[in-house]
Every structure is written in C-alpha cells, then in structure tokens.
Amino acid sequence: MNHYWFEYRPYDRPFKQPLHTHHGWWSNRQGIILRLTSANGQVGWGEIAPIAWFGTETLAQALAFCRSLPSKLAAAAIEHIPASLPACRFGFESALEMMQISTTSITFASPSPHQLGAVHNSYLLPTGEAALHAWQPLVTAGVNTFKWKIGVANLEDELQIFNHLMQKLPADVRLRLDANGGLDYYQAYQWLQTCDRLSGHTATVEFLEQPLSKHQLKEMLQLAERVQTPIALDESVATFEQLEACYTQGWRGMFVIKPALIGSPQQLRNFCQQYCLDLVWSSALETPIAQYFIQHVLIPSIPVVQHRAIGFGVDQWFNDAWTTEGNFEQLWQSLSLTGTIE
Incomplete structure (x- = not known):
C-alpha cells in the first residue's frame, strides 16, 4: 500500500x-x-x-x-x-x-493578457459604479469577457448602472452577470427581460449566473423557457453531488464549475465523459497552486462541448506577488x- x-x-x-x-x-x-x-x-x-x-x-x-x-x-x-x-x-x-x-x-509568472490569449479568460469587475471604468484598461490589454456581480444593491439602481455599462462596453465584449442566488423570481425576470431587450444593440450578455437560490431549480427551469438570455447554474452545482442532482432533475443549460469546490476531480471527469455538459470554468479565488492544477491538468482532460472563456481573471484582486x-x-x-x- x-x-x-x-x-x-x-x-x-x-x-x-x-x-x-x-x-x-x-x-x-x-x-x-x-x-x-x-x-x-x-x-x-x-x-x-x-x-x-x-x-x-x-x-x-x-x-x-x-x-x-x-x-x-x-x-x-x-x-x-x-x-x-x-x-x-x-x-x-x-x-x-x-x-x-x-x-x-x-514558476507562477503570469503572462500578459496578450500572451495568455486574453479572449479565453473572463475578468471580474468590481460591483456597482466602479465597473463603469474598470473595464477600460483590460479591454486595451485585449480582454473581451467580463463578470459583474449583481443583487448587491437596489434593483432599479443596478439596472441603471447596467444600462450605462452596456452602452460603454465595445460591441465585441461579452458580459456575464452573477447574482449569487440573490434575486427573487420577479427581479430575475426583470434582469432577463432587460438583457433580451438589449440583445443585438450593445455588448453581449453571455448569461445570467445563478439568479435564484440553489433551492429553486424548478423556478430557474421555468425562467429559462420564458427568455432568450441563457441562465447558468453556479451555487446550485457547487459540489459534485449537486451537479449530478441538477442534471438528473433536467437541467441542460450551462453549468458553472468551480473545481476547487466540486470535490473529486476524477468523479467530475467520469461524469463529463458520460454526459455532454456545457461547462463554464470558474475560479474560487484560489492560489496559483490550485489554479495550476485546474488549468493545466484538469481542464485539458475534460471534453469540451462549447469553447467559453474561463473565469480565472482574478489575480488583480490580490495584493501579493504570488502569481507573478x-x-x-x-x-x-x-x-x-x-x-x-x-
């Protein structure tokens, strides 16, 4: 042994x-x-x-x-x-x-966004009005996919900031909205309707991530049928057992996977080889040690249904030099x- x-x-x-x-x-x-x-x-x-x-x-x-x-x-x-x-x-x-x-x-030396092929990485914007300017240097560096947290302030205020942000972002940018399960059904529908109205006229909303609580899968399935903007599950599929349960209950939309939280990497591999899942890889704000394994060992070993930017553009949130x-x-x-x- x-x-x-x-x-x-x-x-x-x-x-x-x-x-x-x-x-x-x-x-x-x-x-x-x-x-x-x-x-x-x-x-x-x-x-x-x-x-x-x-x-x-x-x-x-x-x-x-x-x-x-x-x-x-x-x-x-x-x-x-x-x-x-x-x-x-x-x-x-x-x-x-x-x-x-x-x-x-x-070494952990981080390549520049151009070296990384920044089109393949999603970067986390600050919440609120700070997002209206934070995207600019990243777009200049070649980034074209962002995540923005919502559900942290008044609905009307956030929608107003969102509309301003969408008017400012270049047309080829993709934005992911992440509610962390913080909306009710009415609020989620308001967000999704707003995204649908903007579709084709501004930057693209790639998906709304986890609009409702992880206990409201049935309601998210209903929402997904009412709108064009895709919904992605996140907190609902935090662990492998939850991922398996949501698939069994009929979810065939996107699954946001944070590998550092999911559990067994081999279990995840086996499941993804058996079923065709539309995966979005996402950071749990881990150190370069877990990031290296996820990006260089795990992700390349799992079948790709659709190429999507991976959500590991988070190094700018830390004060230390661990990643450089x-x-x-x-x-x-x-x-x-x-x-x-x-």
Missing part, C-alpha cells in the same frame, strides 16, 4: 479591496496548502480552498480534518475522504495527481506553520 508524508500550512490572503457579493463583504481568502511526499521523494502540491457560504465545509472543519490525519498518510485515506468535505477531497486528490508532474522548474514570481516551494516557504504570510 502506498504511503505519503503529509504536511499542510494554512494561508490568509487579503484582497486589495473587499469583494462585495449577495452573501456580503469578503476581505480575505483563506485556505490550506498541502504537500504530499512519496517514498522516492516525489512531491505533490494541493490546495484546500473552501467557501462555506457556497456549500462546502468551513475552513475550521478543513483544518480539523487535516489535524486528524497522521503525518504518514495511506493512499486509502485519501480515497475515502467523505463527500461532506468537497474542498478537502479536491485538495488531496489533486496533490496526488500533481505528484506525477515535475514542478521544480514551474516564485514557484510551488517558494510559496510554501512563505507560509509559517501557523499560516501567516511572512
């Missing part, structure tokens, strides 16, 4: 400015970096990046799970991580997969055993 030496270090990563969503203000991204070492010295890096209000375990539960494990860990222990700990399951399974990749020469310099080992060394950034 395979065994691995197991180490972990928490991190606490402040945003440049708090991120405002329907769930409230978010000022710090917290999680856990994992390191597994095999008997022959191979190292696998992983990350546990839970978001409790999104449907995963809490950070405290993830830390308690890590503390409960021995320093010499059997592979079977990873295989039996419960579904109630999806972020832990992702972190450990991705670390095992990363063990097959030599990471010593990999260093590598896996240097990031690890920058964390103390208690998880503070030195």
Whole structure:
C-alpha cells in the first residue's frame, strides 16, 4: 500500500479591496496548502480552498480534518475522504495527481493578457459604479469577457448602472452577470427581460449566473423557457453531488464549475465523459497552486462541448506577488506553520 508524508500550512490572503457579493463583504481568502511526499521523494502540491457560504465545509472543519490525519498518510485515506468535505477531497486528490508532474522548474509568472490569449479568460469587475471604468484598461490589454456581480444593491439602481455599462462596453465584449442566488423570481425576470431587450444593440450578455437560490431549480427551469438570455447554474452545482442532482432533475443549460469546490476531480471527469455538459470554468479565488492544477491538468482532460472563456481573471484582486514570481516551494516557504504570510 502506498504511503505519503503529509504536511499542510494554512494561508490568509487579503484582497486589495473587499469583494462585495449577495452573501456580503469578503476581505480575505483563506485556505490550506498541502504537500504530499512519496517514498522516492516525489512531491505533490494541493490546495484546500473552501467557501462555506457556497456549500462546502468551513475552513475550521478543513483544518480539523487535516489535524486528524497522521503525518504518514495511506493512499486509502485519501480515497475515502467523505463527500461532506468537497474542498478537502479536491485538495488531496489533486496533490496526488500533481505528484506525477515535475514542478521544480514551474514558476507562477503570469503572462500578459496578450500572451495568455486574453479572449479565453473572463475578468471580474468590481460591483456597482466602479465597473463603469474598470473595464477600460483590460479591454486595451485585449480582454473581451467580463463578470459583474449583481443583487448587491437596489434593483432599479443596478439596472441603471447596467444600462450605462452596456452602452460603454465595445460591441465585441461579452458580459456575464452573477447574482449569487440573490434575486427573487420577479427581479430575475426583470434582469432577463432587460438583457433580451438589449440583445443585438450593445455588448453581449453571455448569461445570467445563478439568479435564484440553489433551492429553486424548478423556478430557474421555468425562467429559462420564458427568455432568450441563457441562465447558468453556479451555487446550485457547487459540489459534485449537486451537479449530478441538477442534471438528473433536467437541467441542460450551462453549468458553472468551480473545481476547487466540486470535490473529486476524477468523479467530475467520469461524469463529463458520460454526459455532454456545457461547462463554464470558474475560479474560487484560489492560489496559483490550485489554479495550476485546474488549468493545466484538469481542464485539458475534460471534453469540451462549447469553447467559453474561463473565469480565472482574478489575480488583480490580490495584493501579493504570488502569481507573478516564485514557484510551488517558494510559496510554501512563505507560509509559517501557523499560516501567516511572512
């Protein structure tokens, strides 16, 4: 039986400015970096990046799970991580997969948007009126897909800002609206009707993401039949079990997948190989460790139904240099055993 030496270090990563969503203000991204070492010295890096209000375990539960494990860990222990700990399951399974990749020469230096082919990346705009100007330097750099959070202020005020934003954005830009489940049925219909009216006259609204609560799948199915603007599920499919349930209940629209929250990468692969899903890949504001696995290992291994921009344009939200310099080992060394950034 395979065994691995197991180490972990928490991190606490402040945003440049708090991120405002329907769930409230978010000022710090917290999680856990994992390191597994095999008997022959191979190292696998992983990350546990839970978001409790999104449907995963809490950070405290993830830390308690890590503390409960021995320093010499059997592979079977990873295989039996419960579904109630999806972020832990992702972190450990991705670390095992990363063990097959030599990471010593990999750095986190982020290419410019032109080098990335920025058309393939979606960038998160600030909420409210700040979005009216924040898009401009990114479009100049070649970006053409943005996400904008809604459902955080008065409906009429947000619709007014939205109309101004759509008039300002270039015609070839695509905008994703994300309500984080914060609208009621009437508000969602108002948003979708507004998007339908603007269709063909301004920049394109690619979809409205999670307009209603994750408990209102039936209502979202009804909404999708009443309008032209597509609806995408996000919080409704945060974990693999939820994804499976929504598909079983008839959802055939877009699925926004945050791999760091979904649970087992292999379960996701198997499901996507069996069914043709219209996937939109999205960041959970994880560190470059999870981002590397998601973008370079997981996404290329899953069939593509339709090419869509991936939602990993989030580096500009952080104060640190984790994404522009260093590598896996240097990031690890920058964390103390208690998880503070030195």
